[in-house]
Amino acid sequence: MRLLAVVAFAIVLCSCDSKPAPEARAAPKLVEIRRPTDESRRFPKTNLLDTVVVDKELLGKKFMPGGTLAQYRKGKTSYEMFIARAASATDAAVILPDWQHALTDVKFIASFGGYFGRDLGRPVFVFTKGPWIAGVAGLEQKDADTEARKLAKALE
Numbered sequence: 001m002r003l004l005a006v007v008a009f010a011i012v013l014c015s016c017d018s019k020p021a022p023e024a025r026a027a028p029k030l031v032e033i034r035r036p037t038d039e040s041r042r043f044p045k046t047n048l049l050d051t052v053v054v055d056k057e058l059l060g061k062k063f064m065p066g067g068t069l070a071q072y073r074k075g076k077t078s079y080e081m082f083i084a085r086a087a088s089a090t091d092a093a094v095i096l097p098d099w100q101h102a103l104t105d106v107k108f109i110a111s112f113g114g115y116f117g118r119d120l121g122r123p124v125f126v127f128t129k130g131p132w133i134a135g136v137a138g139l140e141q142k143d144a145d146t147e148a149r150k151l152a153k154a155l156e
Helices: 002-015 089-102 141-154
Strands: 048-056 065-074 077-085 104-109 114-119 122-129 132-137
Touching (some): 089 114, 104 141, 114 141, 122 141, 132 141
Antiparallel strands (some): 065 077, 077 132, 122 132
16 A cells, blocks of 8 residues: 555656746846946047947947947047946956957057057057056057057046
8 A cells, every 4th residue: 555655656746847837937038238328527628529328349349348439639630539348357358359359460568458450450559447448549559558548547
């Protein structure tokens, strides 16, 4: 009799399905991408024309998060500065090698721990500062360095 009770109990356990019915399963959660904060206040005001918040792929780079892009004009020279806040300093540092690979004629700039090179022929200087990935596009290295120092100070 005991054996019969144990066998019946085992059959009942085997017939139970622990997986919920398809309609009872939770729907996949959509990850909400937070719109970047407008960081216009961080850019130098001299020669500033406009700022734009870009939701994702700053400067058209798939590896870049969204951020703020500032447009400048000094005489006949137009250039841009950009900043994007990563989740951490480590996350920002992980993006930097992507820039190294995206640029041609790339040089490591030890004083910034960043890179200067060309993106489709246009000069770009990019660096990290804590959780920020920032840079200057459209200026040659000497001028980009000067502007980048102003920007880096504003990111402290």
